[in-house]
Amino acid sequence: MSPRREAPLDEARVVRDLETIRDGALGTESWAPALRAVELLGRHIGMWRSDSGRPQTSLAELIDSIAAPADPKDESG
16 A cells, blocks of 8 residues: 655645545534634634734733833932
8 A cells, every 4th residue: 555645735735624624523523623623714714803903912011011110210209
């Protein structure tokens, strides 16, 4: 038996693989893998993105801004 030659890993192949996994999981009523495949396919097409227009601030950035030393001119007063 010769080894199966697969196409190089690229975006199209990943999407095809996810669709195959989704179809197989739905066929066997394996809901968790089916849901995960659908979620990843949805993310791929841009669903569930935050389009609030606000820049996202990380927790580390918030902590740094609170912990940053005050302006030295303000402390001399």
